[in-house]
Amino acid sequence: MKKITVLIALIVFIVSCSHKTAPTTAVVIPKPDSPEALAGKTVFTAKCGTCHDLKNPGDYTAQEWVPIVKEMGHKAKLNDTDKNNVLAYVQSNARQN
Numbered sequence: 001m002k003k004i005t006v007l008i009a010l011i012v013f014i015v016s017c018s019h020k021t022a023p024t025t026a027v028v029i030p031k032p033d034s035p036e037a038l039a040g041k042t043v044f045t046a047k048c049g050t051c052h053d054l055k056n057p058g059d060y061t062a063q064e065w066v067p068i069v070k071e072m073g074h075k076a077k078l079n080d081t082d083k084n085n086v087l088a089y090v091q092s093n094a095r096q097n
């Protein structure tokens with residue numbers, strides 16, 4: 001009887017350990033030569049240097065770019081497609097964490 005208890009405890013232990021917790025903060029970075037990133041580069045060059053000098057995508061991490069592009073996309077009056085493309089461009093050239 002004791003053996004079974006140990007066995008059950010062991011199984012519960014193994015099962016509970018096999019659930020790998022997925023990293024929730026992972027950012028999917030597009031490739032620099034993806035159509036989104038290439039389109040984003042055009043928008044970035046045309047729209048993002050009007051108020052200040054063009055910022056360097058490599059000055060920020062992919063994660064840092066998310067709120068920046070949200071705010072700056074608004075300032076630059078970008079539509080959602082352009083915003084997503086700019087994000088793809090800067091993230092694909094972003095600083096490594």
Ligand code: HEC
Pocket residue numbers: 044047048049050051052055068069072073075076077078086
């Ligand atoms: C309407 C004017 C305007 C436009 C257009 C604009 N920005 Fe900005 N941006 C600002 C202002 C104002 C600031 C804050 C002062 C500063 O850092 O120069 C800023 C700051 C920034 C910063 C620094 C943010 C930080 O937290 O360090 C980045 C990066 C940036 N902009 C990127 C962009 C990108 C990318 C675009 C194109 C989508 C863009 N900006 C378009 C006005 C603008």
